[in-house]
Amino acid sequence: MMAGSNEINANEAKKVVPLHTWILISNFKLAYNMLRRPDGTFNRELAEFLDRKVVANTVPVDGVYSFDVVDRATSLLNRIYRCAPPENESTRQLGAGIIELEKPLSTTEIVPVILFFHGGSFTHSSANSAIYDTFCRRLTGLIQGVVVSVNYRRSPEHRYPCAYEDGWEALKWVHSRSWLLSGKDSKVHVYLAGDSSGGNIAHHVAHRAATSGLKVLGNILLHPLFGGEERTESEKKLDGKYFVKLQDRDWYWRAFLPEGEDRDHPACNIFGPRGSNLAGVNFPKSLVVVAGLDLVQDWQLAYVEGLQIAGQNVKLLFLEKATIGFYFLPNNDHFYTLMEEMKNFVTPSPSPSPSPSPSPVCS
Amino acid sequence: MGPYDSSISAAAGCSSSSSSACSSSTKPPQPPDQMDHLLAGAGYKVRSNDLHQVAERLEHLENVMVKSSPVEISELVHDAVHYNPTDLASWVDSLLTELNTNPPVPVAVPTDIPDLHPFPANINVYSNNPPPLNNEFSQQVTTPLEEDVSIRLVHVLMTCAEAVQRGDLPLASLLIDDLQTLLGRVNSGCGIGKVGSFFIDALSRRIVNSPQNSVVQEELSAYENEMLYHHYYEACPYLKFAHFTANQAILEAFDGQDCVHVIDFNLMQGLQWPALIQALALRPGGPPLLRLTGIGPPSPDGRDSLREIGLKLAELARSVNVRFAFRGVAASRLEDVKSWMLQVSPKEAIAINSIMQLHKLLGPSQSIDVVLEWIHDLNPRILMVVEQDSNHNQSQFLDRFTEALYYYSTMFDSLDACTSQPEKTLAELYIQREICNVVCCEGLARVERHELLVTWRDRLRNAGFVPLHLGSNAFKQARMLLTLFSADGYCIEENEGCLTLGWHSRPLIAASAWQAVPKSSAAMGPINRPS
Numbered sequence: 001m002m003a004g005s006n007e008i009n010a011n012e013a014k015k016v017v018p019l020h021t022w023i024l025i026s027n028f029k030l031a032y033n034m035l036r037r038p039d040g041t042f043n044r045e046l047a048e049f050l051d052r053k054v055v056a057n058t059v060p061v062d063g064v065y066s067f068d069v070v071d072r073a074t075s076l077l078n079r080i081y082r083c084a085p086p087e088n089e090s091t092r093q094l095g096a097g098i099i100e101l102e103k104p105l106s107t108t109e110i111v112p113v114i115l116f117f118h119g120g121s122f123t124h125s126s127a128n129s130a131i132y133d134t135f136c137r138r139l140t141g142l143i144q145g146v147v148v149s150v151n152y153r154r155s156p157e158h159r160y161p162c163a164y165e166d167g168w169e170a171l172k173w174v175h176s177r178s179w180l181l182s183g184k185d186s187k188v189h190v191y192l193a194g195d196s197s198g199g200n201i202a203h204h205v206a207h208r209a210a211t212s213g214l215k216v217l218g219n220i221l222l223h224p225l226f227g228g229e230e231r232t233e234s235e236k237k238l239d240g241k242y243f244v245k246l247q248d249r250d251w252y253w254r255a256f257l258p259e260g261e262d263r264d265h266p267a268c269n270i271f272g273p274r275g276s277n278l279a280g281v282n283f284p285k286s287l288v289v290v291a292g293l294d295l296v297q298d299w300q301l302a303y304v305e306g307l308q309i310a311g312q313n314v315k316l317l318f319l320e321k322a323t324i325g326f327y328f329l330p331n332n333d334h335f336y337t338l339m340e341e342m343k344n345f346v347t348p349s350p351s352p353s354p355s356p357s358p359s360p361v362c363s
Numbered sequence: 364m365g366p367y368d369s370s371i372s373a374a375a376g377c378s379s380s381s382s383s384a385c386s387s388s389t390k391p392p393q394p395p396d397q398m399d400h401l402l403a404g405a406g407y408k409v410r411s412n413d414l415h416q417v418a419e420r421l422e423h424l425e426n427v428m429v430k431s432s433p434v435e436i437s438e439l440v441h442d443a444v445h446y447n448p449t450d451l452a453s454w455v456d457s458l459l460t461e462l463n464t465n466p467p468v469p470v471a472v473p474t475d476i477p478d479l480h481p482f483p484a485n486i487n488v489y490s491n492n493p494p495p496l497n498n499e500f501s502q503q504v505t506t507p508l509e510e511d512v513s514i515r516l517v518h519v520l521m522t523c524a525e526a527v528q529r530g531d532l533p534l535a536s537l538l539i540d541d542l543q544t545l546l547g548r549v550n551s552g553c554g555i556g557k558v559g560s561f562f563i564d565a566l567s568r569r570i571v572n573s574p575q576n577s578v579v580q581e582e583l584s585a586y587e588n589e590m591l592y593h594h595y596y597e598a599c600p601y602l603k604f605a606h607f608t609a610n611q612a613i614l615e616a617f618d619g620q621d622c623v624h625v626i627d628f629n630l631m632q633g634l635q636w637p638a639l640i641q642a643l644a645l646r647p648g649g650p651p652l653l654r655l656t657g658i659g660p661p662s663p664d665g666r667d668s669l670r671e672i673g674l675k676l677a678e679l680a681r682s683v684n685v686r687f688a689f690r691g692v693a694a695s696r697l698e699d700v701k702s703w704m705l706q707v708s709p710k711e712a713i714a715i716n717s718i719m720q721l722h723k724l725l726g727p728s729q730s731i732d733v734v735l736e737w738i739h740d741l742n743p744r745i746l747m748v749v750e751q752d753s754n755h756n757q758s759q760f761l762d763r764f765t766e767a768l769y770y771y772s773t774m775f776d777s778l779d780a781c782t783s784q785p786e787k788t789l790a791e792l793y794i795q796r797e798i799c800n801v802v803c804c805e806g807l808a809r810v811e812r813h814e815l816l817v818t819w820r821d822r823l824r825n826a827g828f829v830p831l832h833l834g835s836n837a838f839k840q841a842r843m844l845l846t847l848f849s850a851d852g853y854c855i856e857e858n859e860g861c862l863t864l865g866w867h868s869r870p871l872i873a874a875s876a877w878q879a880v881p882k883s884s885a886a887m888g889p890i891n892r893p894s
Contacts, residue, residue, distance in 0.1 A: 019414055020401045026421045027407075027451060030458075033428065034440045043440060045842060049835045049857050050448045052406025055868060068868045070776075075851060077867050128868045130406030329401050 013242050016293060016321055018331045024131075025243050025325045032124060036251050042123060042156050052130040060084035064137045068128075074169050077151040079127045081140040104181035105146065110189050111182035112145035112346040114220070115167075115174055115205075117152060119196030121225060121252035122163055127151035131328050138330070139193075142339055143346050148174055152201065156255035160267050163197070163256075167205040175214060191218045191346050192284070195327065197256075199224025203270065203303075210282045219286040220342055223294050223324055224303070227253055228269035229262050232298035242293040242323045249296065269299075271306030278310035285313035287345045289338060291322035317341050407451045408859075420455045427462050435462065445835040447860040513555045516545045517768075520559065523566055524764040527573075535570050539563065558775040561795045562768060565802035578803040580796065585662060591796070592631055594789035598781045599774075600848050601872050604855075604864040605718045605749040606635035607844050611837050612876040613714045614642050616745035620712035623651045626705055626743075628697060628720040630657030633672040635716070637679055644683035652686045656705050661693040669693060697723055698730035702737040713743040721748060721819075725756055725812040735826040739879045745831060748823070751813040752863055752873040755801045767801045770871065777866040780850030816861060816873040828877035832860030 014022055031050050035043045056066040056079060066081045105111040116139070118125050118132040125132060127149040140147045152166035171190070174180060180188045192202040199221035209216045227249060239246040250263075257265050266274045286307060290300045307314040319326070322334040329335070399411045409417055428436060443461045448454050523538035542563045549556040572578045583591070596602045617623045623643075627635070636655060643650040655676065662668045669691025680687030694700045697720055707713055715738055724731035738746060753770040757763045774794060781787045800811040820830075841855045841862055852867045863870035 019418060020399070023409070023414065023418050023421060023451075024402065024405055024407075026418075026425065027455075030421065030425055030428065034436065037437075038433065045839045046440065046445070046835060048842075048855075049445060049838045052449060053856055053868075054406065055870065070852070070867055079868070130404065134404040328405065331401060 013323065016242070017323055017326075018329075020329050020331055021323075021326065024328060025323070028124075028325075029243050032248075035124075036248070040156065040251070040254055042255065044157065047124065051125065053126065053128045054130050054133045055128070062137070062141060064140045066133070066137070071169070071173050074166070076166055076169060076173075077127060078170060078173065079133070079136070079149045079151070081136050081147040081149070083140060083144055104179060104186065106182045107186070108184060109182060110348045112143050112217075112348075113174060113180050113182075113188055113190045114139060114143065114145065114147045114193050114346065115171055115190055115202075116147050116149045117163075117167060117192075117194035117198030117201040117205075118149060119194065119198045119222075119225075120154070121249075122155045122197040122200075122256040123252055124154070135328065138339070139342070142343050145346070146180060155252075159255070159259075160257055160265075163201050164204045164208070164267075167192075167201045168208055171205055171209060171214060171216070187215070189217055189348075190215070191220060192216055193220035193222070193342075194224070195222035196324070197225045197252075198222075200226060200267070204267065206284050207276070207278070207281070210284070216284040218284045218345055220345060221286060221288045221300075221303075222327060222338075223289060223291045223296065224300060225252075225296065226268060226270055226299040226303050227263045227296065228272050228299060229264045234298040235295050238293065238295035242295070244295055244324060246295060270303050271309075275306070278307065278312060281310070281312075283307070283310075283312045285315075287315050287317060287341060289317045289319065289341070291324055291326060291334075292318060292320035293323045315341075315345075402451070406449060408449050409451050413452055417452050417455065420452070420459065424455055424459055424462075427459065431462060446832040447834075448857065449859045512545055512548045516542065516549060516555055516559050519545060520562055520566075520768065521761075521765065525761050527566065527569060528760040530573075532570055532573055535566070539567050539570065542566075553779050554776070555772065557779075557791070558768075558772045561771070561791075561798050562764075562802065564795075565799045568799070569803045572803070578799075578805075579808050580799055580804065583796075585664070585666075585668060589632060591789050591793035593634075594786045595793040596634060598783070598786040598790035599778055600845060600853060601774075601864060602634075602718070603844060603847075604841060604872060605874060606638070608833065608837060608841055608862055608874040609716055609718065609747040609749060610635065610639045610642065611840060612747055612831065612833060612874075613639060613716065613745055614646075616714060616831070616876075616878075617643070617651065617712055620744070621651050622654075622708070622711040623714065624654040624656065624707060624711040625714045625716055626656045626658070626707075628658050628715070628717040630659045630669060630672055630691070633657065633676055635718070636676050640676065640680050640685055640687070641683060644680075644685050650683075650685040652688075653680065654688045654690070654711065656690045656692060658692045658694055658697070658700055660695055667691065698728065698734060700734075702741055705741075707741055713741055715741070715743045715746045717747065718749045719751065722750055722756070722812045722814060723810045725814065726810065727806055731822070732826070735823070735828075739827050742879050744878065746823075746828060746877040746879070747874070748819060748877065749872060749874045750816070750819055752816050752865075752870045753813050754815050754818070756812040756814050764802060767798060769869075771798050773866050773869045774871055777850060777852060777871075780852070781848075816858065816863070816870075816875070819873075819875065820859075820861075823875075823877050827880055829880050830860045831876040831878050833857075833862045833874065833876060838862060 013026075017025070035047045035050075037043065056068045058065045058067055060083075063084050064081055065084055066079055068077055068079050070077050105113075116136055118127060118129065127133075128151070132149060136147045136149050148170065150167060150170040152170075153162040155163075171192070174190055175188050177188065180190075182189055192206050194200070194202040202219050202221055203224065206216050206219050208214075231246075235246050235249075238244075253263050253268055257263070257267060263269060264272045264274055266272070266276060269275060286304075288300060288304050288307075290297050290304075294300070301316075304314055304316045317338070319334045319337065322332075326332055326334045327338055397411045399409050399414060402409050431439070439458065439461050443458065445454065446457065519538055519541050523535050523542065526532075526535040526538060542559075546556065546560055546563065549559070551557060551560055568578055613625065625636075625639070627633075640653065643653060655673070657669050657673060659669050670689075673689030673691055677687050677689055690706065692700060692704050694704075721731065721734075724734055751770070754766050755763055755770070757766070771794060775791070778787060778790060778794075781790070797811050800809060801813075804810075835857075838855060838857055841864070845853045845855065845864075854865050854867060854870075856863045856865065856870060858870070858873070861873055861875040863873045865871045
């Protein structure tokens with residue numbers, strides 16, 4: 001009985017998330033249900049109307065300010081988040097951003113730059129969506145560095161490989177900004193990060209970077225979006241239980257992948273039958289965060305395993321009782337665990353690079 | 364305490380930044396109008412005391428949607444008009460109403476009506492503090508050297524403005540020379556080169572006229588004014604968006620009314636009105652009797668330009684069988700207009716249309732209060748306000764200069780994409796006059812006193828108006844309008860019942876609709892248009 005099982009599922013989700021999270025994620029779930037059309041098209045107008053956006057703000061709030069830059073060559077918008085400089089005579093007089101753009105981040109210390117790809121299953125949200133603006137501000141304050149949030153082109157209007165191309169362009173753009181240089185070696189110390197589809201994009205951009213010789217110091221993948229044709233245990237077990245239905249996931253893949261393709265496409269199924277071999281590739285170290293109540297977790301765990309088999313440096317952060325979107329609100333343990341892990345991940349370690357064997361952390 | 368997992372939230376570090384994160388039952392009740400801080404960070408305004416109720420309604424909505432047929436859901440999506448998604452509770456309720464279901468009876472009926480308090484001061488999400496200028500200005504790929512010069516140019520502009528504010532005119536003059544040199548090294552055809560030159564020019568004029576501080580912009584002839592306005596109208600969508608959105612809202616406000624009276628605070632060439640006349644002509648049930656009162660400056664040369672425009676509009680109205688009457692009210696300044704001059708009749712529905720006019724009343728005489736008061740007393744069915752969404756009215760010159768530099772840079776960026784001439788050049792000159800007024804003028808002469816949407820909201824609320832929300836239908840139509848403009852960066856956004864038009868992520872123009880409520884009654888909630 002549809003209604004009955006729905007009530008059970010609502011109760012399941014309610015037991016494991018705080019009230020605010022339940023409201024927020026349920027709101028998205030219901031809104032998104034209305035936006036996806038059965039014929040595979042997407043109600044972009046209503047989506048843009050409903051999406052809560054915020055403008056950039058050069059006045060620091062909680063020590064972080066932001067500004068938008070449009071890359072003229074690609075028309076892509078990037079939102080830059082930086083920490084407010086310590087107050088002194090010269091910075092107080094003129095606009096915060098003006099001074100900073102003239103100089104590198106630091107000539108002595110290494111300042112991490114995170115190139116962030118927002119989630120939304122390749123379809124929803126923007127760099128200036130309120131939830132992502134808030135998240136990026138927190139991240140910036142956490143790492144005491146710079147976050148660059150990319151407004152990549154979304155499906156179904158722009159399918160594979162548009163998002164990856166936009167990510168690649170953004171990485172090149174970041175690497176070519178003199179005002180993002182830091183450290184005695186005067187380089188841009190960039191990490192890639194993303195949640196959901198953003199995590200998927202981060203992987204592909206990192207792969208391209210590795211084969212093109214562009215340096216990425218690490219990948220942070222927050223319940224990244226991977227999949228495959230096979231139905232895994234977690235997909236069957238958790239279908240519809242915690243805000244997400246398997247058929248929704250299918251819709252988003254159909255909207256993103258080239259028409260006629262299936263979910264074993266290498267964009268989706270990284271280490272699947274059509275996947276690539278990453279052995280010997282100079283792939284950055286990865287922090288992969290898996291939410292234990294995310295139905296996609298088997299694919300994420302398979303990804304971690306695939307990286308391990310290829311001899312890559314990967315750390316798994318498995319958060320058993322976390323649902324998708326746990327990191328939007330600072331009202332749960334998982335949020336704070338995640339913040340701690342991310343901070344450590346981008347803090348330059350005093351000793352030489354860690355051993356390639358993975359060290360999974362479960363909580 | 365509901366079934367939600369309170370154990371996790373109570374066990375969390377409860378960091379000082381979010382006291383409402385810990386939803387334990389021992390927390391003291393919030394004041395009734397306290398907005399939840401956590402959801403505010405996600406862009407939603409929900410009162411802390413309403414959280415459980417909103418959750419219940421969301422659950423109810425989901426149950427109803429699950430039970431509905433795909434056809435019903437598709438109808439819901441297609442036909443329903445959505446309003447103000449920031450107010451999550453009312454959005455959910457409106458969907459429940461659309462699906463012909465009553466929301467569950469709340470446990471405690473709120474005795475006060477939600478008041479629209481301004482955002483807590485520490486969350487600046489809707490302020491338009493501008494992005495710092497960057498070097499990404501030319502259309503062509505800039506060389507690193509050119510990029511450096513662009514950054515330098517902005518830096519020196521700011522230093523010069525700061526010197527002007529301090530009164531250090533000799534330094535400021537020197538810096539003007541520097542700026543001219545720098546200008547010679549950038550591409551002055553577009554980007555920072557173009558807008559920079561206008562600001563340098565404005566700064567020079569201000570310096571030259573100090574300490575009298577009495578720059579008065581030269582008057583243009585009526586013809587020149589019309590030329591600039593008309594080309595600005597064609598080159599970029601800002602005026603068309605204003606007219607279009609206003610007409611839609613006015614049309615809806617006049618629904619079912621037989622006698623309607625539109626009062627246009629700045630008639631200009633009356634470009635806004637043919638579309639409304641035609642829309643009224645096609646109205647189901649037939650057009651109303653339409654009166655239009657156009658306010659504008661007196662014509663210096665003996666012409667009665669207001670009357671001329673009125674005659675043209677009357678001709679159009681006649682051709683589509685709309686009973687129409689026009690009156691012109693000549694006034695040099697909006698504050699000279701008194702309501703008796705408008706000769707409103709008690710049985711007509713009134714629409715006040717103010718496209719970029721109200722900010723002119725924010726000068727030393729502060730006539731805004733007087734004007735809003737007589738507007739309020741007319742009890743219009745709609746007061747339509749479209750304004751530049753930026754703070755160009757700050758008392759500190761440097762702050763004003765900075766905001767204007769960013770605002771107009773963005774606007775010029777959007778103009779870069781327009782290629783037709785002479786539209787583009789004349790549009791730039793139109794904007795230049797605004798820039799000059801903001802930068803050079805003071806006192807009575809400075810009329811371009813733009814303020815942010817949030818400020819206008821407060822002011823209008825305090826003057827006894829409530830918002831008439833512009834919904835997803837107006838949003839959709841405005842987006843369609845943009846398709847007429849080839850440039851790819853124009854962006855319509857919904858902002859708590861208002862619509863903004865901007866370039867990429869920066870809103871530049873904000874449109875909002877208002878209705879008068881009797882001032883003596885308690886503050887009321889917003890009104891959603893009937894769908």
